[in-house]
Amino acid sequence: MYNLSCYNPSSFVFAGIPGLEKFHMWIGIPFCVICVVAIVGNCILLYLIAVEHSLHEPMFFLLFMLATTDLILSTATVPKLLSNFWIGSQEITFSGCLTQMFFLHFSFVVDSAILLAMAFDRYVAFCFPLGYSAILTPQVIIKLMVSIVVRSFSIILPAVFLLKQLPFCRTHIIPHTYCEHIGVAQLSSADISINIWYGFAVPLMTVISDVIFIAVSYAFILCAVFHLSSQGARQKALSTCGSHVCVILMFYTPAFFSILAHRFGHSVPQNVLILFANLYVAIPPALNPIVYGMKTKQTQDKFILLFEEVTMSGH
DSSP, X not given: OHHHHHHSOSEEEEOOSTTOGGGHHHHHHHHHHHHHHHHHHHHHHXXXXXXXXXXXXXXXXXXXXXXXXXXXXXXXXXXXXXHHHHHOOOEEEHHHHHHHHHHHHHHHHHHHHHHHHHHHHHHHHHHSGGGHHHHSOHHHHHHHHHHXXXXXXXXXXXXXXXXXXXXXXXXXXXXXXXXXXXXXXXXXSSOOHHHHHHHHHHHHHHHHHHHHHHHHHHHHHHHHHHTOSOHHHHHHHHHHHHHHHHHHHHHHHHHHHHHHHHHHOTTSOHHHHHHHHHHHHHHXXXXXXXXXXXXXXXXXXXXXXXXXXXXXXXO
């Protein structure tokens, strides 16, 4: 029975942010605001893309997928953090922990692949403008979106099975606010070298390859832009890419900082790492719809129209 409970623990307990327990109530407030902004912003973006036929273009289909993934990321982590900080609900079932871990890592790999697909979209738009509609047909976009989901699913699902094979006889207390692969694996009393290898090598290699291809795409895009004859056309082209570059930087910069800090930043206090990890999963989903709403003229115009309709109906 003891051995069985090791391999099938009923639950884990989140420790929250060690050393900042007395501030948990106050720390929860900005996270609640960020989560509400993320949910509302992404829902508005999804609604606009769904109902406005003028936004039924490859770039906006990818944006629709990005907003959906951001909603998954926000709702997978922040609500549990708030219930922990505000009502003391620290416990999570073993299956609930594995589910949270899966969606957390799955949405990260999906987001990375979507940003690569968006870079490819911009590359085709600037380097092959006349053949854009022939290359990126609706069928191609659907295949691209399905392949993104399948790739991410097949990369992250083995991590769930690797965790299920581990015994957890020592402790069930997770020194964090959510379940992530290596953090949970470290609680095990068994050898976790396979988990460490898989947890860092496989997702990291896919994300690094995405970053390399994004960089190559933008090198070609910049070459194409600077070959444009008029100054106005160059500015318009750079402005169009601006929102995408902002989202790329918001996504990858804290991700790589967090990974490097966990691997090499042994002098960084644990509460700082955990707080930063929470900001990383909370802030990009909230900022992405704002960046695209502000920087993309089409979505900006549709949002203003929607706001005016809501205001008029309110009166």
